[in-house]
Amino acid sequence: MAATGVRLDLDGRPIKPMTICMIGAGGFIGSHLCEKVLFETPHKILALDVYNDKIKHLLEPETQTWADRIQFHRINIKHDSRLEGLIKMADLTINLAAICTPADYNTRPLDTIYSNFIDALPVVKYCSENNKRLIHFSTCEVYGKTIGSFLPTDSPLRQDPSYYVLNENTSPCIFGSIEKQRWSYACAKQLIERLIYAEGAENGLEFTIVRPFNWIGPRMDFIPGIDGPSEGVPRVLACFSNNLLRRQPLKLVDGGQSQRTFVYIKDAIEAVLLMIENSARANGHIFNVGNPHNEVTVQQLAEMMTEVYSKVSGEPPLESPTIDVSSKEFYGEGYDDSDKRIPDMTIINRQLGWNPKTSLWDLLESTLTYQHRTYAEAVKQAISKPVAS
Numbered sequence: 001m002a003a004t005g006v007r008l009d010l011d012g013r014p015i016k017p018m019t020i021c022m023i024g025a026g027g028f029i030g031s032h033l034c035e036k037v038l039f040e041t042p043h044k045i046l047a048l049d050v051y052n053d054k055i056k057h058l059l060e061p062e063t064q065t066w067a068d069r070i071q072f073h074r075i076n077i078k079h080d081s082r083l084e085g086l087i088k089m090a091d092l093t094i095n096l097a098a099i100c101t102p103a104d105y106n107t108r109p110l111d112t113i114y115s116n117f118i119d120a121l122p123v124v125k126y127c128s129e130n131n132k133r134l135i136h137f138s139t140c141e142v143y144g145k146t147i148g149s150f151l152p153t154d155s156p157l158r159q160d161p162s163y164y165v166l167n168e169n170t171s172p173c174i175f176g177s178i179e180k181q182r183w184s185y186a187c188a189k190q191l192i193e194r195l196i197y198a199e200g201a202e203n204g205l206e207f208t209i210v211r212p213f214n215w216i217g218p219r220m221d222f223i224p225g226i227d228g229p230s231e232g233v234p235r236v237l238a239c240f241s242n243n244l245l246r247r248q249p250l251k252l253v254d255g256g257q258s259q260r261t262f263v264y265i266k267d268a269i270e271a272v273l274l275m276i277e278n279s280a281r282a283n284g285h286i287f288n289v290g291n292p293h294n295e296v297t298v299q300q301l302a303e304m305m306t307e308v309y310s311k312v313s314g315e316p317p318l319e320s321p322t323i324d325v326s327s328k329e330f331y332g333e334g335y336d337d338s339d340k341r342i343p344d345m346t347i348i349n350r351q352l353g354w355n356p357k358t359s360l361w362d363l364l365e366s367t368l369t370y371q372h373r374t375y376a377e378a379v380k381q382a383i384s385k386p387v388a389s
């Protein structure tokens with residue numbers, strides 16, 4: 001499990017063990033990245049987060065073979081003077097901390113903007129001032145809507161990839177009006193990307209920016225009323241998992257016609273490890289990380305998840321597995337949506353030789369097996385409890 005022997009980078013050079021300051025290590029992506037680093041490399045992790053439930057298995061018991069390579073620091077980066085010291089102790093900082101659930105963007109726009117821009121500023125500043133490398137997590141949402149979405153619906157140009165495939169260096173960032181507060185997140189992420197890029201250009205900051213395209217897998221978000229608030233609205237994987245576990249129809253926002261490409265978290269983490277260990281190839285770049293072959297409409301995702309869940313749980317699917325709901329009813333005023341998200345893979349292929357491997361069916365099968373094993377019993381008990389009058 002632990003790394004033995006000399007490990008080589010993509011150019012055949014030995015990889016030196018490093019210390020990584022991972023901010024947001026207790027989240028969905030952070031938990032998978034911690035596992036990867038601890039199980040397959042000799043690197044050390046300073047894990048910073050407000051929560052650690054998703055990495056408890058890595059922190060306890062302290063007799064684990066990797067125990068001396070991970071240290072958890074319960075820190076809110078909004079206001080903690082220890083942040084600079086921890087960044088100074090590390091060779092590389094990875095910033096994952098963010099509010100990143102769409103239900104928050106239009107209902108808590110101030111928290112969203114502070115979290116994704118203001119709170120990330122000191123991290124960038126400390127890395128730049130102390131000559132430390134930074135890998136910053138942005139989002140595919142910075143692309144916003146596709147150019148093609150503004151063409152007439154019957155225009156043949158809508159079939160032309162140059163109107164919808166999203167490229168790091170050539171695609172524009174197209175957001176809705178200010179009253180569409182959905183875009184508060186994308187806009188804050190875009191500005192922090194521009195700031196990091198400028199720190200690179202003017203002050204020599206060594207940086208890599210990651211734009212994840214809907215990474216999904218075990219430990220993503222929470223199941224409302226089980227390990228998160230009953231009224232909370234997580235991202236689509238957890239919303240649909242919750243519906244399936246409770247045998248409720250899956251809610252299709254505005255008919256579920258938006259399209260997404262989903263990539264398995266374990267494939268995506270391989271790309272991040274390549275960035276960590278190949279700094280010369282990754283520095284100064286922005287990388288799309290997604291799976292262009294796994295494109296579906298949200299309605300197709302709902303249908304596939306219903307079929308896969310029936311297979312892994314042994315329960316028959318509902319007679320009417322989906323129901324339409326308006327975005328205003330589901331997310332509230334100010335919601336808007338990205339129409340389509342296909343990542344151009346040219347840059348990550350050229351720099352790191354990375355390609356995703358897992359099909360949508362296979363990644364849903366392993367993820368929903370996990371959801372069923374982890375939550376089915378707890379949901380059954382929660383449903384059977386009498387409701388307080």
Ligand SMILES: NC(=O)c1ccc[n+]([C@@H]2O[C@H](COP(=O)([O-])OP(=O)(O)OC[C@H]3O[C@@H](n4cnc5c(N)ncnc54)[C@H](O)[C@@H]3O)[C@@H](O)[C@H]2O)c1
Binds near residue numbers: 119
């Ligand atoms: N999962 C995806 O598909 C996806 C897609 C696009 C972008 N991203 C980006 O990747 C990053 C990680 O996403 P995730 O899916 O793991 O989300 P997540 O919510 O599971 O993880 C974020 C973690 O950051 C922590 N955090 C937030 N604010 C903090 C603060 N002030 N101080 C300390 N810790 C704080 C949270 O407690 C959480 O554990 C985010 O920046 C997100 O915008 C993710």
Ligand SMILES: O=c1ccn([C@@H]2O[C@H](COP(=O)(O)OP(=O)(O)O[C@H]3OC[C@@H](O)[C@H](O)[C@H]3O)[C@@H](O)[C@H]2O)c(=O)[nH]1
Binds near residue numbers: 139253298
């Ligand atoms: O129950 C649901 C939940 C969601 N949806 C729809 O499913 C689609 C995907 O929703 P998600 O919750 O995964 O969020 P989005 O893909 O829109 O944004 C995400 O993209 C990348 C990251 O930056 C963030 O994690 C998040 O902003 C949206 O069209 C949404 O309206 C439903 O139809 N029903």
